[in-house]
Amino acid sequence: GAGVSQSPSNKVTEKGKDVELRCDPISGHTALYWYRQSLGQGLEFLIYFQGNSAPDKSGLPSDRFSAERTGGSVSTLTIQRTQQEDSAVYLCASSSKGTGLNIQYFGAGTRLSVL
Amino acid sequence: AQSVTQPDIHITVSEGASLELRCNYSYGATPYLFWYVQSPGQGLQLLLKYFSGDTLVQGIKGFEAEFKRSQSSFNLRKPSVHWSDAAEYFCAVAPYSGGGADGLTFGKGTHLIIQP
Numbered sequence A: 001g002a003g004v005s006q007s008p009s010n011k012v013t014e015k016g017k018d019v020e021l022r023c024d025p026i027s028g029h030t031a032l033y034w035y036r037q038s039l040g041q042g043l044e045f046l047i048y049f050q051g052n053s054a055p056d057k058s059g060l061p062s063d064r065f066s067a068e069r070t071g072g073s074v075s076t077l078t079i080q081r082t083q084q085e086d087s088a089v090y091l092c093a094s095s096s097k098g099t100g101l102n103i104q105y106f107g108a109g110t111r112l113s114v115l
Numbered sequence B: 001a002q003s004v005t006q007p008d009i010h011i012t013v014s015e016g017a018s019l020e021l022r023c024n025y026s027y028g029a030t031p032y033l034f035w036y037v038q039s040p041g042q043g044l045q046l047l048l049k050y051f052s053g054d055t056l057v058q059g060i061k062g063f064e065a066e067f068k069r070s071q072s073s074f075n076l077r078k079p080s081v082h083w084s085d086a087a088e089y090f091c092a093v094a095p096y097s098g099g100g101a102d103g104l105t106f107g108k109g110t111h112l113i114i115q116p
Helices: none
Strands: A005-007 A010-013 A019-024 A031-038 A042-050 A065-069 A075-079 A088-095 A110-114 B003-005 B010-014 B019-021 B024-026 B032-038 B044-050 B056-058 B064-068 B073-078 B087-094 B110-115
Touching (some): A019 A110, A031 A075, A075 A088, B003 B087, B044 B073
Antiparallel strands (some): A005 A019, A031 A088, B056 B064
16 A cells, blocks of 8 residues: 555444454555554554564553564554553554664554543 | 653744754664654654764755754754644654664654744
């Protein structure tokens, strides 16, 4: 695609439910990143994929969060047993390679609201 | 670990006036530096970046930024703002060794308001 695509754009869920957020990176980009944007914490880096591998998962806020990437393309961020503090905008970015020299291109994000 | 400080949460500027948004970083070596802009409901768009070389970098939409190593700063400037520049601006840093595993570290952002 022309840019990074995220779906859904908005998600409202009830506390305790599981949610899946999807990211479709720019075609050919091997690196993919997830960030969370919230009023209190600003923009936080969550996890990075090089191909299908995530070398470091320590940025995920809790063990309720998981992410996977298949086929070196689409990635899914899953939040289990959602809590109100999970309400935020989840942003995905991709870059051609996973180094600081490579520009990260961002999607429009998924706004998650946990009631 | 690296950190980024944007001291101004909000800035109000009259249309046509000049603009400077401040950014200070903390990092042990020369980092890669970025400015992104976010309009309401939109993702982040890269305005400009600094990797090495000339410390004054030009970006899109008439923006420029100057890297000052002695001050650990990377301030964003524009000579004359337009109403369409109203947005949230983020300064970010990636470690020199490669930002992949760590991602970008962002400042808290500066909300720019343009007065007619």
